[in-house]
Amino acid sequence: MADPALADRIASVLADVEGLELVGKDDEPDALVVAAPGAVAEPEASIALTGRELEVLALLAEGASNKLIARRLGISTHTAKYHVASLLEKLDAVSRTDAVAHAARIGVLHF
Amino acid sequence: MADPALADRIASVLADVEGLELVGKDDEPDALVVAAPGAVAEPEASIALTGRELEVLALLAEGASNKLIARRLGISTHTAKYHVASLLEKLDAVSRTDAVAHAARIGVLHF
DNA sequence: ACGACGCCTACCCATGTGGCTAGTGGACGA
DNA sequence: TCGTCCACTAGCCACATGGGTAGGCGTCGT
Numbered sequence: 484m485a486d487p488a489l490a491d492r493i494a495s496v497l498a499d500v501e502g503l504e505l506v507g508k509d510d511e512p513d514a515l516v517v518a519a520p521g522a523v524a525e526p527e528a529s530i531a532l533t534g535r536e537l538e539v540l541a542l543l544a545e546g547a548s549n550k551l552i553a554r555r556l557g558i559s560t561h562t563a564k565y566h567v568a569s570l571l572e573k574l575d576a577v578s579r580t581d582a583v584a585h586a587a588r589i590g591v592l593h594f
Numbered sequence: 595m596a597d598p599a600l601a602d603r604i605a606s607v608l609a610d611v612e613g614l615e616l617v618g619k620d621d622e623p624d625a626l627v628v629a630a631p632g633a634v635a636e637p638e639a640s641i642a643l644t645g646r647e648l649e650v651l652a653l654l655a656e657g658a659s660n661k662l663i664a665r666r667l668g669i670s671t672h673t674a675k676y677h678v679a680s681l682l683e684k685l686d687a688v689s690r691t692d693a694v695a696h697a698a699r700i701g702v703l704h705f
Numbered sequence: 706a707c708g709a710c711g712c713c714t715a716c717c718c719a720t721g722t723g724g725c726t727a728g729t730g731g732a733c734g735a
Numbered sequence: 736t737c738g739t740c741c742a743c744t745a746g747c748c749a750c751a752t753g754g755g756t757a758g759g760c761g762t763c764g765t
Contacts, residue, residue, distance in 0.1 A: 533740090533741065533742085534741095535741080535742065535743095543691060544691075544695045545692065545695065546687055546688045546689045546691050546692020546693075546695060546696075548689070548720095548721065548722090549721075549722075549723095550720095550721080558742085558743070558744090559743075559744060559745080561743080561744050561745055561746085562742070562743050562744065562745095564722080564723075565742080565743075565744085566742085566743095567722085567723085568723070568724080569741095571723080576657060577657050577723095578657045578659070578722080578723085578751095579691050579722080579723095580654060580655075580657050580690050580691040580694050581656065581657020582657075583691055583694060583695055584655045584656065584657060584694055584698075584705065585657075587695075587698060587705040588705040594695065594698040594699040594705075644710095644711065644712085645711095646711075646712065659750095659751070659752090660751075660752075661751080669712085669713070669714090670713075670714060670715085672713080672714050672715055672716085673712070673713050673714065675752080675753075676712080676713075676714085677712085677713095678752085678753080679753070679754075680711095682753080682754095688753095689721095689752080689753085690752080690753090
């Protein structure tokens with residue numbers, strides 16, 4: 484059973500992403516995101532990002548500032564900075580721009 | 595018809611999110627994420643970047659700061675900033691991170 | 706000659722970034 | 736119970752970013 488709170492968080496982060504439309508369970512979607520074994524692009528390196536870090540990374544990829552990330556996720560700017568710093572460390576990046584580019588290169592982010 | 599690549603991207607980003615379970619079409623999900631029709635990004639031929647701007651963009655994609663861009667291209671930091679500002683305007687980006695991500699989405703940058 | 710464009714330089718200033726440090730609380734496995 | 740991890744919060748400070756403004760020079764087309 485998925486964590487409803489996390490699903491809500493993912494839904495709220497993705498709600499404004501261009502090209503995505505969230506629908507209810509009873510609505511007919513155009514397509515589904517499904518787990519296709521082997522078909523999903525897998526990260527090149529064994530970089531383990533936590534759920535929160537992925538949320539922050541997705542927002543970074545939209546060009547969000549720490550302040551905007553904090554607002555979107557309902558956390559303080561300090562916490563947003565903390566997660567950004569963690570991403571820089573895990574992705575071996577020197578800046579948020581480098582982190583986004585690097586994540587795209589190794590398959591953690593796709594455009 | 596949704597773009598399968600977009601579905602793969604979302605799936606790959608969400609695949610490792612703790613508490614989130616990707617299910618097959620026949621399974622009962624708690625929530626759905628779908629791609630809106632006609633929203634898949636396509637390379638825009640309308641954006642014309644000059645040679646210098648492409649050089650700066652490539653360096654941005656490596657996470658370079660304005661100072662590093664200036665050093666690499668043998669120009670002043672003022673000029674580097676000028677080109678970054680031009681890129682932000684042409685790519686309709688709010689920051690250098692957004693510019694890199696947007697350029698990747700529309701096919702100007704490849705990772 | 707003139708205008709447009711690309712490239713370049715400089716300055717000011719408000720805001721953002723990132724490194725560093727320090728801390729709390731919950732969940733989980735040994 | 737304890738250690739580890741995750742998520743979160745807070746503050747300081749040097750440096751970077753980005754918007755705005757102003758300007759010069761070379762090239763090219765009209």
